[in-house]
Amino acid sequence: MAYPDLACQVQPGTTIDLFQQRLPRKPYHTDDLGEGLRIRDVQKALAARYIQPNGPTHRYWLVYDVDRSGAVIDWNDRGAPPPTITAQNPENGHAHLIYGLEVSVRTAPDGKPGPLRYAAAVDCSLRSILDADQGYAGLICKNPLHSHWRVTEWEPRLYELGDLDSWLDLSAYGDRRKRLPDYGLGRNCNLFERLRHWAYRAIRQGWPDYERWHEAVLTRTRAYNDFETPLPDSEVRATAKSVARYTHRNFSAASFSAWQSAQGRKGGMAKGAAYGEKRAQALSLLDSGASQREVAERLGVTPRTIRNWKSGK
Template structure:
């Protein structure tokens, strides 16, 4: 079951080969953290002891830093799922436990927020059961294709999130109203939620052009990336780009002014006793846009339904449809 990474010049076990295939095109890498991280072509980066294992938009591997002697088997004693790959330091027994996902989770915010939140909950719970280092930044890991490390493969089959869930207790992370811990994928969720809520309001303060708006969103994203172990610059840029693009396209000055005018006309009619609720005066597509805009402004579903004169179930259905389309 154990195979040294020194044999990587010959035929590789399937998951080590997959690890190589999934690496970013130009990953961060280093031999010693004191020298800082460099970015180079993957072929050159592979000669380093530490390498970036996930890109800024997808999570293929969940990696945990175990700073205890005997980490290669410690997971078994804790009742955790067997890792896909373990890269162990032969000098002190510390290791990185690497879990491969069958279907990668899209971490860029144009992906579905539900799967990302679920993956983040699994990530947090797995870290808990393993007793892994919460200060681990999760950007680079011990390169299992480098001969310096003692490499072991355990589970040959890649995991689904459901597979990992069956080993874990997610009760502490199931309440979507609560913020996830600021490590692992929880940081991606927190950054996206804080950034999009800020952007929905901030874009109305001048309606800047696309380039200026992106710079403003990126500046704010960097400020929000104040975690104890911050996300990489590439991940922050990917999140800022997605939020800036969606808000600039969907929350335009003209669209917001038209909604405000329509709300004003409806309010005037209602005050004279001769008007109908706003939703009765709009086409279905207009109601949809009004629901989205009012939700983005911070109104509750019930308040939106009362304002537009539609049912609460209609508001819920429109918002669910928007979420399924991947909008922030």
């Protein structure tokens, strides 16, 4: 059963206390996974055995589902960093290993893609070294505030991504041209990359009003959420809303026209510089004794152009 008064059971300043403080305002929760999820105010949700640890736009906790009887201790044998908290099922020893981050990872697409990819690489690598369930979606976890689970606090300090990186080998995820594995934060990263490239082009097709644009982005986001273990619809809707708002606010017919003009000026400047360099090369070749026809063939221009350059035109 749940604690009768959770506030009296949690010691201030502990990682368990921080876990409670960081919960979403209205988290998903349930006592039985077979009965589906409910969403209620956090004070009521605290009494559930399972609870949503992260909101749809920020990741404060990296959670791994380890279905082994020695789950709460064999991370040490595998050379993995100590988890912040473990919540273990006393009946079979299976556990959720929870790693707390000092600074949350922004998972919404208006965050910077570089930090998200780095966090996703850390997440995928840590999941691999722990041999955790790759199909675990991470939407809800065993609630460490509930007395049903055997809970242990291992590492009192929160992690920076660089701290976790020092325990891991991220070389397999270094090529930014390659997709990350489609699990954990890798799904968030891959969904973001696909969606933003589509949105930057698609919004130019008629510059729709926001409601129509948001509907189109949401439809596309759900189509791209075709992973073997899809992201929860709450994250999909949050991602779609963020992309739709960002692109609709920052992309317009006027701004696109201005960007095209700027690109044209850059191109013109580049062409002008190339033209001047080729002309100087032609005059140098002529001075060295090459014929006008030879210079024209070498530089890929017409003999008339060489004659104009020689005469100063």
